[in-house]
Amino acid sequence: MTATVSAGPKPLIEGQRNLATRIGVYVFVLLPFAALIAAVPLAWGWGLTWLDVALAVFFFYFSGLGVTVGYHRLFTHGSFKANRPLKIVLAVMGSMAVQSPPITWVADHRRHHAFSDRDGDPHSPWLFGTSPVALAKGFWHAHMGWLFEHSVTNKQRFAPDLLADRDIVRINKLFPLLTGLTLILPALIGGLLTWSWWGAFTAFFWAGLVRVAILHHVTWSTNSICHMIGERPFASRDKAANFWPLAILSFGESWHNLHHADPTCARHGVLKGQIDTSARLIWLFEKFGWATDVRWPTPQRLEKISAK
Template identity: 70%
Template sequence: MTATVEESGVGPKPMFGSPRAHWPQIGTYIFILVPFAALIGAVPFAWGWGLGWVDVGLAAFFYTFTCLGVTVGFHRYFTHGAFKANRAVRVGLAIVGSMALQGPILHWVADHRRHHAFADRDGDPHSPWAFGTSPVALAKGFWHAHMGWVFDRKLTNAERFAPDMLADTDIRRVDRQFGLWTAVTLLAPALLGGLITWSWWGAVTAFFWAGLVRVSLLHHVTWSVNSICHIVGDRPFKSRDKATNFWPLAILSMGEAWHNLHHADPTSARHGVRRGQLDVSARVIWLFERFGWVTEVRWPTPQRLAKLAAD
């Protein structure tokens, strides 16, 4: 069964599970800081050599593919139950979302459900308001919400926040295979780059741009929804927290930056609901519905939106 909107977090189970083990913690640092270092080195690396249309095309494809795995799969489906899917689609979304390298699916879903249960209050794993409202406190909070929280060894208790996921043998299997999908998402661009250009150098540049740089860019776009979209932007809908819409992030985040409506109505399959608010993830869900791959999609209605609208 997929999750419902009842992410209250209320229950006898503790908020945190066992701490992250030593080697996974080291892996977390590696898969965040190494791609980020690659991103910093991208500009001087690109000048005059080491970047071609094959690299750009592969980076764009894998970025879009894995980003939708997170937005459509990990977020709107697994965390919030915005629609129902058959087994093949369910497993496929779990695999593609894992290839974004934002952590195993059980950790991701548990963290995000906890975020909604305690949004911008004590217990929220990544609120930028965790340290106060002064300029210094907000600067510290922005760092914490953007990426500092990822380095915390305390793991959200999946038994409390994602028991439905733990009960699914397919999802537990994909969760255990996170190392495999990490290898696939980094080596597949290199393999394709080498085959398309028929050169080792093509494999190296594709690994750099469509592998490391692409992963790092997607990390920071996702984290920007946690940080920027709880500080800056407009709030046309009523929510219990400070979630905002921030249009400059809308395309790169595949519609996730229409964050205010999402927090006002978490199970909605569409986040961008006003004229001009492009929501690529919602369009993909719409296509899945047309093909019969998903059912019971929770589309927003005019009546629901009118009820949620801010005064």
């Protein structure tokens, strides 16, 4: 009989991003951001209609909740179990936020929790020190600078369950197609409803590029702002904090202190007045029977993790 030799813990990094992936990151981070900057003068007097606003809001919620409910609370932390159709739909919705394929996103985020605000965390603002210059550098790194680094989080170590899920693997491979759809669909709808190329262009600009850019910065603000300032009513081993101004735009994700104190909890806004639309959507899924084993907070658990 041959003895089994332990290979030891898997490394954090599995390799480097290839050139096509690096170019894609630059395009889909910087192009929507450039559109956001251009949106200010464009909005003054022409180029924006109520149809553009309605489409932008719809796709913002559609793709944003795909990230917060699907990528984050379901796939990363297992806050609830979803039936197969819901699992697939949430993975597609999250992919249309253009924040990377689901397996990559989950691996990065699990690594973030494993090393939160320490060496190994892919996007902590505290990695360079506490001086004003170090914090400015840390803010940039946590907000979006880390996206331009070439190292790739080891998916075999941090997301083996998703690598074994054939549905998620298929959707992971469809990420380029879903990225195209998230920009083309608003343009198609806008063009058909206005029956004009101009209606297609303005919908593409506002509900496509600008919407993606805003959603990017809301998500990135959770990595940067919510690890720097805010309230910390619960005990966590890092600097995660609640930042209420982002609560609605982030679908409840900015109640970040509770999340790091109890990562598998399906609700992040657990205190009075803390709006958490992601948790409300999970509640609806549970009522319809599409979600089960939801990890709702309990008074006993909240008392246990309260900051003393």
